[in-house]
Amino acid sequence: MLDEAVIQRTLGAALRTGGEWAEIFVEDKRSSSAVLDDGKVEELTSGRDRGAGIRVVVGETTGFAHTADLSEDGLRTAAEAAAAAARGGSGGTRVADLSRHTAPRPNEVGVAPEDVAKATKVELLTRADRVARDQGSAITQVMARYGDSRRKILIANSDGLLTGDDQVKTLFSVSCVAFGDTGMQTGRESVGHTIGFELFDQYDVEDLARRAAERALTKLHAKPAPSGTLPVVIGKGGGGVLFHEACGHGLEADLVGKSASAFKGKVGEQVASPLITLVDDGTIAGEWGCFAVDDEGRPAQRNTLIEDGVLTDYMWDHLRARKEGRESSGNGRRQSYQHLPMVRMTNTVITNGDTDPDDIVAGTDKGVYVAQLGGGQVNTATGDFVFGMTEAYLIEGGRITDPIREGNLIGNGPEVLTRIDALGNDFAMGSPGMCGKDGQGVPVGDGVPTLRVTALTVGGTAA
Amino acid sequence: MSAPDGDCEALLALAQSVVDRAAPGEQLECIVSRRRGTSVKAYDGEVESFSSAESFGLGIRVIRDHRQGFAHAGSHADDVVADTLAEARDNVAFGEPDEWNGLAEPDGVPVVEQDLWDPTLLDLGPEAKVDLALELERRVTGLDPRVRSVRSAGYADGAGAAAVASTAGVAVAGRSTSCSVSASALARDGDETQIGGAVDVGRAPGDLDLGEVAADAVDRATRMLGASPTASQRLTVVFDPRTAATLLAIAGGTLTGERVLKGRSPFADRLGDAIASPVLTLVDDPTDARSLAADSHDGEGLACRRNPLVVDGVLDRFLHNSYSGRRAGAASTGSAVRGARTIPGVGCQALSVVPGDRAPDELVAGIDRGILVQSLSGVHSGVNAVSGDFSVGAEGLLIRDGALAEPVREVTLGATLQRLLLGVEAVGSDLEWLPGGTGSATLVIADVSLGGR
Numbered sequence: 001m002l003d004e005a006v007i008q009r010t011l012g013a014a015l016r017t018g019g020e021w022a023e024i025f026v027e028d029k030r031s032s033s034a035v036l037d038d039g040k041v042e043e044l045t046s047g048r049d050r051g052a053g054i055r056v057v058v059g060e061t062t063g064f065a066h067t068a069d070l071s072e073d074g075l076r077t078a079a080e081a082a083a084a085a086a087r088g089g090s091g092g093t094r095v096a097d098l099s100r101h102t103a104p105r106p107n108e109v110g111v112a113p114e115d116v117a118k119a120t121k122v123e124l125l126t127r128a129d130r131v132a133r134d135q136g137s138a139i140t141q142v143m144a145r146y147g148d149s150r151r152k153i154l155i156a157n158s159d160g161l162l163t164g165d166d167q168v169k170t171l172f173s174v175s176c177v178a179f180g181d182t183g184m185q186t187g188r189e190s191v192g193h194t195i196g197f198e199l200f201d202q203y204d205v206e207d208l209a210r211r212a213a214e215r216a217l218t219k220l221h222a223k224p225a226p227s228g229t230l231p232v233v234i235g236k237g238g239g240g241v242l243f244h245e246a247c248g249h250g251l252e253a254d255l256v257g258k259s260a261s262a263f264k265g266k267v268g269e270q271v272a273s274p275l276i277t278l279v280d281d282g283t284i285a286g287e288w289g290c291f292a293v294d295d296e297g298r299p300a301q302r303n304t305l306i307e308d309g310v311l312t313d314y315m316w317d318h319l320r321a322r323k324e325g326r327e328s329s330g331n332g333r334r335q336s337y338q339h340l341p342m343v344r345m346t347n348t349v350i351t352n353g354d355t356d357p358d359d360i361v362a363g364t365d366k367g368v369y370v371a372q373l374g375g376g377q378v379n380t381a382t383g384d385f386v387f388g389m390t391e392a393y394l395i396e397g398g399r400i401t402d403p404i405r406e407g408n409l410i411g412n413g414p415e416v417l418t419r420i421d422a423l424g425n426d427f428a429m430g431s432p433g434m435c436g437k438d439g440q441g442v443p444v445g446d447g448v449p450t451l452r453v454t455a456l457t458v459g460g461t462a463a
Numbered sequence: 464m465s466a467p468d469g470d471c472e473a474l475l476a477l478a479q480s481v482v483d484r485a486a487p488g489e490q491l492e493c494i495v496s497r498r499r500g501t502s503v504k505a506y507d508g509e510v511e512s513f514s515s516a517e518s519f520g521l522g523i524r525v526i527r528d529h530r531q532g533f534a535h536a537g538s539h540a541d542d543v544v545a546d547t548l549a550e551a552r553d554n555v556a557f558g559e560p561d562e563w564n565g566l567a568e569p570d571g572v573p574v575v576e577q578d579l580w581d582p583t584l585l586d587l588g589p590e591a592k593v594d595l596a597l598e599l600e601r602r603v604t605g606l607d608p609r610v611r612s613v614r615s616a617g618y619a620d621g622a623g624a625a626a627v628a629s630t631a632g633v634a635v636a637g638r639s640t641s642c643s644v645s646a647s648a649l650a651r652d653g654d655e656t657q658i659g660g661a662v663d664v665g666r667a668p669g670d671l672d673l674g675e676v677a678a679d680a681v682d683r684a685t686r687m688l689g690a691s692p693t694a695s696q697r698l699t700v701v702f703d704p705r706t707a708a709t710l711l712a713i714a715g716g717t718l719t720g721e722r723v724l725k726g727r728s729p730f731a732d733r734l735g736d737a738i739a740s741p742v743l744t745l746v747d748d749p750t751d752a753r754s755l756a757a758d759s760h761d762g763e764g765l766a767c768r769r770n771p772l773v774v775d776g777v778l779d780r781f782l783h784n785s786y787s788g789r790r791a792g793a794a795s796t797g798s799a800v801r802g803a804r805t806i807p808g809v810g811c812q813a814l815s816v817v818p819g820d821r822a823p824d825e826l827v828a829g830i831d832r833g834i835l836v837q838s839l840s841g842v843h844s845g846v847n848a849v850s851g852d853f854s855v856g857a858e859g860l861l862i863r864d865g866a867l868a869e870p871v872r873e874v875t876l877g878a879t880l881q882r883l884l885l886g887v888e889a890v891g892s893d894l895e896w897l898p899g900g901t902g903s904a905t906l907v908i909a910d911v912s913l914g915g916r
Contacts (some may be wrong), residue, residue, distance in 0.1 A: 038725045040561055042531065044554035047804065048547065049537040060506070064514040068538045085513030085589065122557045141726045177726060177849055184729065186849050225854070227877055227914040228695040258506070260614040260649060260658065340512060374844040377856070381614070381649060381658035382690075384873045386856035388844025407854030408845030410875050410914070438615075457692070459845060459854035459875025461912040 001026050001154045002052075004098055004162070006072050010054070011095040011158050014079040017087050019056035019063070021322075022079075022095070023157040025295060026052045026070065027337040031149040032113065036125035038141065044118055053337040054078045058086040062319065066338045096160030103292040103299035107285035109168045110198035113148035121146050124200065128174050128209040135213035138220065140184075141177035144209070148197070155297035163297040169288070169443065170199040171432060174209045178216035185222065187215030188390065192432030192443070193286045215372070215391050218403050225392065225404040225460025231367035232409060232456040233360055233395060238373040238430030240446025242453075243278055244348050245376035245385035246413035247271070249437070251305050251313075252331075252343040253320040255380050262383035262414050263311060271311045272417035275353055275451075278306035280315055282330055282346035288432035288445040289346040296332035296341050303329045309417075317343045335440040345435060347445035353423025357450035360422045362398040368458055369393045369400050370409070375433070383413035386459075408459040416453055424450030470497055470624035471636040477539060478628035478636075481523060481548060485630045489527050489552075490566050492633070492763075495539065496520035496803045498623030501589070505596040505616045513593065520625075520803025523551040529560040535804040566631040567763035567785035567795060567807075574766040575750040577757045579639035581667035584620055592618050595668065599644050602677035609650045609688065610681050614658060616646040620668075625803070633764035641755070643898065644671050650684035657690070659683025664755055664898040683837055687858060690870035692915045699833035699888070700876060700911045701826065701862065704895040706836045707816070708903035714739075714884060715747065715811035717848050718772050718780075719798070720787030722809075729851040729881060733778050739884035741776040744817035747798070754813035756900025762801035767812065770796050773884075784809045815902025819890035823905040826889055833862035834871060834913065851880040857913075875914035883908055 007024060014022035031047040052075060053066040063085030067078040128144040148171070154164040173190035189212040191203045234242060250261040263271065272278070282300030284290050291300050296318045304312055316324075317332030320343060333344035361369060374388030386408040393400045429447035474495045481493040497519050504511040521544060522535040532554030536547045558564075600616035620642035628634045645662035661679035663671050702710060722728035730738050739745075749758045749767035758767050763785055771779045783791060784799035784807050799807035827835065840856035847853075854877045861868040878886075891905030 034557065040559040041557065042561070043533050043558040043806065045532075045806075046534040046547075046550040046554060047536065048534075048543065048550075051537060060509040060511065062512040064512060066514075066516050066518075068517075068519050068540075081515045085510075085515065118554070118557050179726070183851070184727075184849050186847060219850075225877070227875070227912045229916055255614075258614055258649075259612060259651075259656065262656070338516060338518060340514065375841075376844055377840045379658060379840065379858075381656040382872060384840075384856070384858075386841030386845065386875070388841060388854075406845070406847050406850070406852045407877060408841040408856055408875055410841075410856045410873055412873055457873065457875060457914050457916070459856070459877050459914045461854075461877040461879075 001028060001152060002070065006075065007156045008095055008098060010075040010079050011156065013076050014054055014056045014083050015093050015095060015158060017083040019058050019083055019086050020093050021057040021158055023055045023155065024052055025337055026154040027151065029149060029151040033145065033147040034122050034125060035143065035145050036129050037143040039129065041122050041125055044122065049336065051337045052078065054082040056082045056086040061086050062340065064340050093158060095158045098156055098162040099160050101161060101163040103163065105292045106283050106290040106300065107195065109196040111196040112168060113150060113170065113196055116197045124172065124205045128205045131206040132174060132176050132209040132213040135210060136217055138178045138180055138217055139176050139213050140179040143175045145173045147171040153295065161297050163293050165292045167194060167291055168196050169194050170196060172205060172208065174212040176213045176216040178220050180220035182220060185216050185219035187212045187219065190431050192288050194288060194290050195286045222403040222405045224462040225407045226458050226462050227460045229455050229457050231364050231452060231454050233364055233367060233369045233450065233452045234448065235369065235371045236357065236424060236426045236448060236450045237428040239448040239451065240348055240430050241373045241376050241387050241433065243350055244345060244446050245378040245387055246411065246416050247278065248345050248348050249378050250380045250383060250413060251315055253314040253316045254343045256314050257320055261380050266311045267313065269311055270309050271414060272306050272309040273420040274309040275420055275423040276306055276309050276417060277304065277351045279304050279351060280345050280348050284347050287347045287429060288443050294330045294332045295334045296328065298328045298330040298332060300346065301330040315343050315345065317341055333442045335442060339440050342438065344437065344442050345444050349446060350448040352425050352427040352449050354425050355422050357424035357426045360424055360450055360452050361395060361400060364395045364398060364452060367395040369395050378413065384410065385413055386410045404460065410457045410459060416456065419454045420451055421454050422452040426450055471626065471638050474624055474626035475628065475634060475636040478626045479634060481544060482628045482630055484548060489525060490630050492524040492566050492627065492629035494522045494625065494627045494803045496623060496625035498621050500619065500621030501592060502619040503592050503596040503617055505600040510593055521547055522803040523547050524806055525551045525555050526564050526566065527555050529562055529564050530555050530558040531564045532558055533806050563786055563790040565785065565789065566629045567633060567765050568631050569633060570765060570794065572766040572768055572797065574759050577752055577759045579637065579666065581640050583669060584622060584640040584642055584667040587668055595644060599646055599673050599677060602673055603646045603648050603680055606677060606681045607685055609652055609685055610648045612649050614647040614649055618644050627764040629764065635760045635764040637759055640666050642668055642671065644673055644676050646676055646680040648680040648684040650688055652688045655688060657684045657687040659687065662898050686860065687870045687872065690858065690872040692873040693861065693871050695915050696913050697910050698913055699830050700908050701833055701835045702906045703835065703837055704893060704903040704905060705897060706839050707906040708897050708901040709839055709842055710883065710906065711745065711814055711816060711901060711903060713846055713848060713880060715745065715772065715814045718782060719809040720781045720783040720791050723781050724787055724790055727849045730778060736778055737776045738778045739773050739776040740887040742819060742890055743773055743776055743884065743887045745773040745814060746771045746817065747782060747811045747814045749812040751813060753896050754900045754902060755896065755898065756813040758812065761797045762799035762807045765795055765797045768797045770798065782809050782811065813900050816890055816904050818892050818894040818904045820892050821889060823891045823893050826891055826905060826907050827862055827867060828865040830862045831864060835860045835862055835867060853878045853880050853883060877912040877914060886910060
């Protein structure tokens with residue numbers, strides 16, 4: 001993407017005012033998306049973003065500047081701006097000779113998005129629309145969305161690292177509105193993987209459309225959700241968002257370092273039920289949060305964070321690891337070249353237990369079964385977190401019964417982790433997610449087997 | 464920061480030069496933007512990061528034979544502009560014909576010029592910006608012995624311009640400056656930590672009140688110390704202006720022509736009906752200079768205008784951009800919202816509530832059993848703007864016998880948007896223009912379900 005000599009000189013310029021460490025991150029991202037709504041393909045959109053972000057570190061201070069101008073002059077100007085912001089270092093750092101590292105990709109891309117005719121992408125949308133509407137006259141609206149992106153990145157730093165990645169992602173979603181006596185309800189399904197157009201060999205868009213429509217139709221009969229504390233069974237797959245919020249963010253070393261995490265100082269302690277082993281794994285082939293190298297050039301890793309309920313480690317990026325004199329765990333990520341990297345999750349999963357999921361439901365007298373979760377949010381300082389249930393049912397006498405309306409569940413991460421009393425043997429990954437932190441969004445995956453929390457607060461309206 | 468003074472003219476010339484390349488029979492619209500900004504974060508008495516940024520936006524929309532295509536890029540380089548135009552043109556063939564597709568036609572509505580540019584922002588050097596960030600952190604950690612550190616404290620600013628031109632004869636440009644200070648304070652008592660955040664935004668640093676931000680962040684963190692869940696119950700909820708703004712934004716979002724036409728608004732067939740309590744009047748008015756979201760033109764280059772949405776509880780109108788207006792048989796209300804990377808949507812630009820005549824403490828004094836809510840969580844995951852189902856996490860202070868009592872956390876509030884709007888008992892007199900540009904005030908809503916222990 002850039003000539004090595006230009007990179008070397010740019011890093012040199014970045015260190016000229018006394019910086020201790022410098023890095024250049026170059027990104028060239030192409031994306032395309034198409035939306036069908038209200039029965040029509042509205043438009044196809046193409047996007048191109050290309051630029052570089054330059055970081056200079058002196059002591060506790062990071063200087064950062066970015067530019068869309070990838071000429072040597074443009075890069076030097078950005079390097080000088082980053083350096084000006086990080087002055088006062090002892091100086092004397094020289095840029096090590098760059099040596100190229102290639103990290104293995106978690107998977108190869110079968111069909112690159114640019115090799116697929118636009119008409120072929122658009123045709124998926126019309127098929128999804130037709131099938132969703134065929135599910136019943138109560139389906140009054142359908143939106144289908146196709147998106148792909150190819151993000152080439154290059155990272156080089158003054159330690160001599162030179163590496164890069166070529167990340168291809170493909171996404172498809174269907175959202176339906178159903179109308180009935182109780183008003184409108186919605187149903188959504190999405191798939192997304194870090195692969196090319198072969199996504200559609202693995203997933204049938206008609207099947208997705210059918211499920212989204214069925215979900216909306218089912219919810220037309222939904223009762224008001226209960227309000228108060230109940231046992232909650234979380235279905236396999238999307239339940240991973242519970243852990244993403246309940247403890248994932250709290251295990252990010254930047255928040256721990258600022259004492260803004262309820263998990264600070266707890267490494268080695270039993271923080272969860274012994275059933276729980278939590279892994280953040282950027283290497284899972286094709287998953288939404290996987291990559292060859294993170295946005296600081298560190299190869300993706302599989303990091304066990306909680307093992308049999310004991311907290312084993314936090315997640316680290318370059319800066320936080322450097323401060324502690326340890327290695328990054330491959331969790332330094334950024335939204336784009338216009339952003340500073342920080343500690344982020346990749347694919348966050350709970351490993352399988354050994355209980356039959358049917359037995360977990362059968363063993364629950366009265367509670368809520370959550371089949372699909374929406375997003376969530378956490379206050380890392382207190383550990384209080386919420387997550388949405390977009391498809392849920394009552395459990396009565398060990399059986400799943402009536403659907404209930406949408407809402408949030410709320411709990412406290414450190415408490416909820418200890419209240420997991422059953423873990424299924426049916427692990428599955430959930431839907432692709434976009435995790436927001438300090439104004440930056442990055443793609444993340446998650447997955448869990450069916451599990452039960454003995455007490456969570458359900459935010460419904462029925463007393 | 465060097466002053467991009469000439470930007471309006473230069474950007475308009477660039478947008479116009481793209482429009483001039485339109486082929487016969489082709490409608491073409493180009494939006495270009497450019498922004499420079501800095502951001503300084505302070506931590507533990509040091510500069511944690513200093514970022515300086517310059518970003519470009521380019522969006523080109525082409526309509527031909529009622530089909531629409533779009534492309535965007537993050538550069539104004541000649542080759543990128545040419546590629547983006549070619550991509551937008553190529554994409555046209557894949558959109559389906561829609562008779563209502565088209566550009567905004569200038570409608571003669573007079574422009575209320577807004578002065579969004581304060582040159583004093585450009586006079587502020589990097590050292591002064593660093594000082595603001597450090598000073599803010601010092602103030603936050605100096606107010607209360609229980610607040611010794613922050614999660615973040617910082618200063619940020621930006622100065623930018625944008626232009627829109629089209630073959631329909633639109634040619635407008637505007638520029639603006641903005642800056643902000645924000646802090647999130649960590650309050651500690653034994654093993655317990657609580658977080659509280661505050662932000663202030665202005666056109667130039669002289670508008671910023673560091674003392675107010677520090678005091679607000681510290682107050683919001685410290686008053687939550689000792690918080691615990693409470694029993695499930697139905698009670699009166701008092702939303703402070705900040706949390707009320709969240710509710711208003713959800714309500715305003717359901718009142719767009721796009722949602723109505725596509726069958727996604729719970730209020731679609733309710734024009735002229737009482738959809739809210741008679742004490743509630745909502746107006747979207749980007750011509751109101753008090754709002755930081757005030758603007759002269761909307762995202763399609765039409766003059767911004769005042770649009771009452773709900774008047775004394777009665778649904779008065781829906782917002783439209785040119786597409787939804789044309790399709791609804793109405794006209795654009797000047798409510799196209801967009802960035803350079805998106806085609807124009809429809810939305811509120813500077814929503815505000817008409818304040819009532821009682822101060823928040825008077826309102827609280829009249830409540831036997833309630834909760835004053837200071838923060839909401841999970842709004843994106845627990846509110847469905849199509850069905851109106853509303854379920855959010857909440858933190859705040861209980862109200863008992865007309866007085867604020869102990870702090871509460873880890874509870875939910877559940878209702879429907881329809882019931883919340885009808886249940887508004889009072890709007891406070893404390894109209895406050897929030898950083899996002901919303902004019903909000905305390906809202907009192909009766910009989911909401913609280914989910915707790």
